[in-house]
Amino acid sequence: MSAFSEANRKAFNDLSEAYNSKPWQRKLSSQVSDALQERKDWIGVQWATEDNKREVKLLDYACGTGAITKALGPYVTSMQGIDISEKMVEEYNKAALSSGLQPEQASAVVGDLFAEKVPDSLEGPRFQNFDVAVVGLGFHHFEDPALAVKRLVERLKPTGVLLLVDFVPFGEERKREEELRAQNPDADFPDMSRTIKHNGFERADMEKLFTNGGLEDFSWAVLDEQAVMELPKGTVHRTLFIARGRRPATVWGKLTTWFGGMQDQASGQVGSVMRADHGR
Ligand SMILES: C[S@@+](CC[C@H](N)C(=O)[O-])C[C@H]1O[C@@H](n2cnc3c(N)ncnc32)[C@H](O)[C@@H]1O
Structure with a gap:
């Protein structure tokens, strides 16, 4: 595992138990959930419905405690979480079990799809042919976005959809945050700055990543309402986007x-x- 991935693993292990404990964290999860549910048709997956229980497989990559699984769970038939943090995976599995879901319906495993060599534990039919692969608020934590898109696309079935929820550039805001941190260096625990690789993404960056990753039908939406995060160092604002693209059908x-x-x-x-x- 790279040093950067290891920093993410450690930081999110430390955060896992308290991840959904604060009102702003729950508000952010429900903002993302509402935004995805409102755009169900725009996402472009043939979802499972009451009348048509066709198999629909969701990959919730960098799943954390399962915010994306909860948001899209009602429209799919199986949910597979993967996360680099074993403590996050524990939280995900606890939550899935206590909601009455069977492990074959929803479960998470520890793993890093972006490792130089993808571990054998992430091979096999359970980890292939997804109708939709989603990364919720994880993409700015990935070291190599192009590799991330490539490895996620490989897990989609032909016509499957890649969906990313993340932040538009927050460079200016980040500067202000660095100043806050300098004033109070011990305020943040754990120190998340070493887990963030990208200060957000523009539409053009995303479109290029998706197109170079072999996806088609790129589309992008920016949410009206800003995310507000009450971090120990102070209040931080972010604008959220959703990007989607489709793996082409076979000939x-x-x-x-x-x-x-x-x-x-x-x-x-x-x-x-x-x-x-x-x-x-
Ligand atoms: C901000 S949290 C988002 C969690 C969840 N998707 C949500 O929407 O609440 C970012 C997650 O990315 C995970 N992560 C970071 N780098 C990763 C990698 N290379 N592979 C898998 N998971 C990773 C972290 O462990 C953490 O759980």
């Missing part, structure tokens, strides 16, 4: 859609002839 999948469309057209024509016949 066979594209042909099936093409022929399916032709069949629909043909049956539409037959249908309109029949309706015309009826009309006579």
Whole structure:
């Protein structure tokens, strides 16, 4: 594990128990959850519904205690969390079990998909062919965004969707935070500054990452309401975005859609002839 990933592991282990304990933390989770649920159609996954319980697999990467799983759980049939912090994984699994979910419906494992060699424990059908892979508020903690997109895309099924929720650039705000920290160096525990690699992302950065990662149908939304974080060093504001892109269908999948469309057209024509016949 790289030194940077190790810093993340340690810091989030320290944060895990108190991760959802403060009102601002719960507010942030529900902002993200509401934003995703309101944009369910825009996300573009064929979700499971009461009438159609088709299999829909969610990968909640950098899952923490499971905020994304909770937000999108009602629309999928299985949820797989992965996180580098074993304490976060423990919290996720405790929460899933106490909600009455069986481990085959929702569970998390410790892992780092961005390691030089992806561990064997993250291989096998359970970790492949996701309909949707989501990273909620984790992307700015990743060392190499291009590698992260590549490794996540590999886990999607053809036509699967990659969804990122993160912050737009907060460089100026970060400067002010550094000043606050200098005034009170012991205020933050753990020191999160060594776990953050990127001070947010612009739409153009994201679009390039998605396109270079082989995704299509890029789309981006900025949330109206800012996130407010009451950190020990002071109050911090962030603007949230959601980015989405789709892994292309296989050639066979594209042909099936093409022929399916032709069949629909043909049956539409037959249908309109029949309706015309009826009309006579
Ligand atoms: C800010 S938390 C977000 C947790 C959760 N997704 C949410 O929305 O509340 C970031 C998470 O990313 C995890 N993380 C950081 N680097 C990671 C990596 N390389 N692989 C997997 N998880 C990572 C941390 O352990 C932490 O749980």
